[in-house]
Structure formats: structure tokens, C-alpha cells
Amino acid sequence: MVSKNQIKLITSLIQKKYRKQHQLFIAEGAKVIEELLQSNFQLEHIYQTKPMFEAVSDAKKALVSESDLKKITALTTPNDCLAVFKIPQEKHIDATGLILALDDIRDPGNLGTIIRLCDWFGITQIICSEQTVDIYNPKVIQATMGSISRVAIRYVNLEKYLSETTMTIFGTFMEGENVYKKQFPNKGILVLGNEANGISKEIENLVSKKITIPRFGNLQLTESLNVATATAILLSEFKRST
Amino acid sequence: MVSKNQIKLITSLIQKKYRKQHQLFIAEGAKVIEELLQSNFQLEHIYQTKPMFEAVSDAKKALVSESDLKKITALTTPNDCLAVFKIPQEKHIDATGLILALDDIRDPGNLGTIIRLCDWFGITQIICSEQTVDIYNPKVIQATMGSISRVAIRYVNLEKYLSETTMTIFGTFMEGENVYKKQFPNKGILVLGNEANGISKEIENLVSKKITIPRFGNLQLTESLNVATATAILLSEFKRST
Numbered sequence: 001m002v003s004k005n006q007i008k009l010i011t012s013l014i015q016k017k018y019r020k021q022h023q024l025f026i027a028e029g030a031k032v033i034e035e036l037l038q039s040n041f042q043l044e045h046i047y048q049t050k051p052m053f054e055a056v057s058d059a060k061k062a063l064v065s066e067s068d069l070k071k072i073t074a075l076t077t078p079n080d081c082l083a084v085f086k087i088p089q090e091k092h093i094d095a096t097g098l099i100l101a102l103d104d105i106r107d108p109g110n111l112g113t114i115i116r117l118c119d120w121f122g123i124t125q126i127i128c129s130e131q132t133v134d135i136y137n138p139k140v141i142q143a144t145m146g147s148i149s150r151v152a153i154r155y156v157n158l159e160k161y162l163s164e165t166t167m168t169i170f171g172t173f174m175e176g177e178n179v180y181k182k183q184f185p186n187k188g189i190l191v192l193g194n195e196a197n198g199i200s201k202e203i204e205n206l207v208s209k210k211i212t213i214p215r216f217g218n219l220q221l222t223e224s225l226n227v228a229t230a231t232a233i234l235l236s237e238f239k240r241s242t
Numbered sequence: 243m244v245s246k247n248q249i250k251l252i253t254s255l256i257q258k259k260y261r262k263q264h265q266l267f268i269a270e271g272a273k274v275i276e277e278l279l280q281s282n283f284q285l286e287h288i289y290q291t292k293p294m295f296e297a298v299s300d301a302k303k304a305l306v307s308e309s310d311l312k313k314i315t316a317l318t319t320p321n322d323c324l325a326v327f328k329i330p331q332e333k334h335i336d337a338t339g340l341i342l343a344l345d346d347i348r349d350p351g352n353l354g355t356i357i358r359l360c361d362w363f364g365i366t367q368i369i370c371s372e373q374t375v376d377i378y379n380p381k382v383i384q385a386t387m388g389s390i391s392r393v394a395i396r397y398v399n400l401e402k403y404l405s406e407t408t409m410t411i412f413g414t415f416m417e418g419e420n421v422y423k424k425q426f427p428n429k430g431i432l433v434l435g436n437e438a439n440g441i442s443k444e445i446e447n448l449v450s451k452k453i454t455i456p457r458f459g460n461l462q463l464t465e466s467l468n469v470a471t472a473t474a475i476l477l478s479e480f481k482r483s484t
Binding site: 113116117118119120121122144145146147150180213215216217218223225226228229230231232233236237239240 | 355358359360361362363364386389392422455458459460468471472473474475479481482
């Protein structure tokens with residue numbers, strides 16, 4: 001059974017303001033939940049339609065019906081389990097290695113894909129502008145497939161942060177240097193811009209190295225790359241040369 | 243006004259069997275429609291909420307209300323125009339350049355992103371297994387942002403096709419050769435596998451060069467790359483070395 005109050009609380013967590021108020025977020029599906037459990041995210045409660053997660057104490061698990069799960073899921077088609085976790089404290093970001101800086105990424109699927117790419121390429125630190133979509137948005141959590149547990153993410157005033165760093169700041173612009181002809185350092189900040197508008201003017205002024213992914217198709221007609229596929233190519237280029 | 247029969251026809255085009263029966267597909271939004279018009283796709287009719295597309299004869303345009311557009315759109319939030327186009331004849335695929343081969347890509351968003359990547363990297367030919375999602379699926383058409391007009395795509399019995407080609411066939415596998423250490427030819431076929439299962443056993447037997455994108459994160463834990471981001475990295479590697 002899931003009580004009315006629990007349903008109200010859990011479904012409220014789809015909205016950022018209630019996640020902030022309660023300091024809780026939801027994750028769905030055994031794979032994602034398992035990875036968060038193993039990474040010391042603090043579990044509040046699991047709702048499951050069959051016995052799972054043997055290592056979790058019974059006091060933290062409830063067996064529920066499929067129709068109950070439908071009442072609390074954030075997915076169109078619910079999985080067989082949903083967990084509520086505490087939002088952990090934001091970690092400190094060190095000026096080491098390659099750091100990704102997200103300038104107003106708005107699409108949860110894009111943010112999820114970017115976090116998964118960071119995990120693949122061993123990038124462990126991301127800073128986000130305050131307008132970037134919340135990492136605890138259920139769609140972001142689902143898209144990361146658990147890799148969120150291995151990347152430290154912090155929301156900051158990005159303009160202030162970048163104006164105070166001593167690290168080299170890279171950003172992609174049409175007129176930048178060809179990424180295929182460049183050697184990249186193993187330390188720096190790579191800025192990725194908003195889906196519709198790219199990198200904002202204020203942040204562009206702080207970029208020290210402008211780079212570009214050259215296009216091979218019809219120059220006039222080809223659409224731009226989307227931010228997640230551009231990130232894939234850029235991280236690949238940074239990592240292949242280090 | 244949109245008649246009941248028109249609504250019935252247009253909404254039926256969300257399903258592949260009716261697209262096949264009528265040999266028609268829909269595209270939404272000025273940008274996508276404009277690119278298809280410019281690329282000699284044969285227009286059947288445009289439904290628009292305000293005057294647009296001056297070059298199109300009035301006989302092929304209907305001014306409709308927003309509520310009418312809502313009745314025919316395949317999108318959650320309709321744009322201001324929807325066009326019905328004829329499905330063109332499939333083009334012949336030549337054994338030249340780099341050809342992409344899709345082994346059961348099922349997600350329309352992934353296929354759309356892959357077509358956009360091909361357009362960016364100047365890849366003009368794609369062959370798809372018969373189980374791959376239909377390129378005239380409205381979600382694919384939207385995701386390509388018009389780049390579908392610049393890439394020839396053909397559905398074939400992929401196993402038969404690959405068993406008869408003389409071109410080198412590349413495919414990604416865990417135990418493949420590191421893509422960062424390889425020089426790629428400017429001619430060949432690159433196979434991409436299904437989202438859940440990767441490249442099928444039958445197709446794997448036909449792959450002549452196994453390659454791999456090395457991972458830099460925690461080897462045990464990191465999620466695999468999704469097929470669209472893997473395609474981005476692979477096309478970038480093929481093109482950077484030619």
C-alpha cells in the first residue's frame with residue numbers, strides 16, 4: 001500500500017521546488033537504484049512490485065501493486081520499482097583535470113547523455129549555470145543510467161566562477177580552431193552552450209581558446225550538431241590526445 | 243478547414259502501414275518543410291495557421307485554425323504548419339565512400355540524430371535492416387531537422403547485403419582495435435547495432451574489422467555509450483583521418 005500522503009509527496013518530487021523543499025529525489029528501475037545504493041546515496045524508501053534489493057532492510061522497502069506504482073511513477077510506463085533518495089550535499093569542485101561547464105543546458109535528456117559521456121571519458125566534475133536543468137529531475141536521473149553517482153556536479157554563478165578561475169577555458173564557436181589539428185592539455189574547462197542559443201555573450205567573453213568541430217557536409221545547408229553529440233566528439237578529442 | 247476525411251488520412255500517417263499504403267508522410271514546422279521543398283520532395287499539401295511558403299501555389303496550401311492543426315499534428319505541441327509529402331523512390335546505394343549500416347536501430351530519436359550526424363560529416367548513404375525504425379516516422383522526420391533530404395537511405399536484408407559486398411565492414415565490439423590508434427580508409431561500411439543488443443550474431447560474422455572506442459572511466463561500472471553518441475565519435479574518427 002502507498003498512502004495518500006506518500007503519493008502526494010512522491011509525485012510532488014517531479015517539480016524542482018518540492019525536491020528542494022524536501023531535499024529528496026526519485027529514481028526508477030533496478031539498475032539505476034542499484035547504482036545509487038552502491039554509491040552511498042542515502043535511501044529514504046523503495047516501492048517495489050516484487051521482492052528485490054536483498055541488502056536493503058525491510059523497514060526501507062514496501063511491496064506495492066502495479067496500480068499503486070502507476071500512481072507514483074514519473075514515467076509513462078512504470079518500471080517494477082521506484083526509490084526515493086536524499087539529495088546529497090554538493091561536492092567541492094577542484095581545479096584539476098578536465099571540467100565541463102554547462103551554460104544553460106535545458107533538455108533533461110541532453111544533460112543525462114552528457115553525464116553518461118563524462119562517466120565514459122573519466123570526467124568527474126561538471127559545473128552548471130543556475131539556469132541549467134536540475135540533475136535531480138526524474139528524466140535526467142533516468143537518462144544517466146546510474147552514472148550520476150560517479151560525477152560531481154555543482155550549480156554556480158557560471159560567469160563569476162569562470163571569471164575567477166586560472167584554468168584555460170575552451171568553448172566551441174564557428175570561427176574557432178579546428179579540433180582535429182589541436183593538441184589539448186589534460187587540464188582545463190570546456191564550456192557547452194544552450195541548445196538554441198549556444199554559449200551566451202557574457203560567457204563567450206571569458207573563453208580563452210575558441211575551438212570548432214569542422215563540418216564535412218554541404219556547408220550552407222547542414223544543420224548544427226546537437227549539444228550531446230558535440231560533447232561526445234569534443235570529449236573524444238580531449239581524451240585521445242592526452 | 244480540414245475535412246473529416248483529411249483528418250483521418252493525415253492522422254493515419256503516424257502508422258507505418260498507412261504511410262506505405264498511401265505512400266505519404268508528414269513533416270511539421272517551417273524549417274523542416276522548407277528543406278524538403280527545396281530538395282525536390284513532392285508536396286501533397288500544406289496546412290498552415292498563417293500565410294507562409296510564398297513559392298508554393300495556393301492550390302497546395304490551406305489556411306487552418308490552431309484547433310484544426312491540433313487535430314492533425316503528430317506532436318504534443320503543434321507547430322504553425324504541417325505538410326504532407328509523397329514518399330520518394332528509394333535511391334540506389336553505390337559502393338563508394340563511407341556507408342553507414344544500421345542493424346535494427348529502434349528509437350526514432352536515435353535514427354534522427356544519426357541522420358543529422360551523417361549530414362554533418364558528409365556521409366550520404368545509409369543502409370538499414372528491415373527491422374530498423376522507418377525514416378518516415380514523424381519523430382524521425384522531426385529529429386532530422388531537414389537533413390534527411392541530403393542523405394540517401396535504403397532498407398535492405400542487411401545480412402544478404404553485407405555478405406555480397408566487397409567493401410571492408412567495420413563494427414564496434416568490446417574486444418576490437420582502439421579507434422584512436424587506427425587509420426581509417428575513406429571507403430567502407432560502418433555497422434551500428436541495436437540499442438539493447440548491439441550488433442546481432444549474424445551480422446557480427448560478416449564484420450571484417452572489429453574496432454572499439456576505449457573508455458577512460460571506471461571500467462567495471464561505466465554504462466555503455468548510447469548508439470547516437472557512439473556514432474558521433476566514430477564518424478569523427480573516420481573523417482579526421484581522411
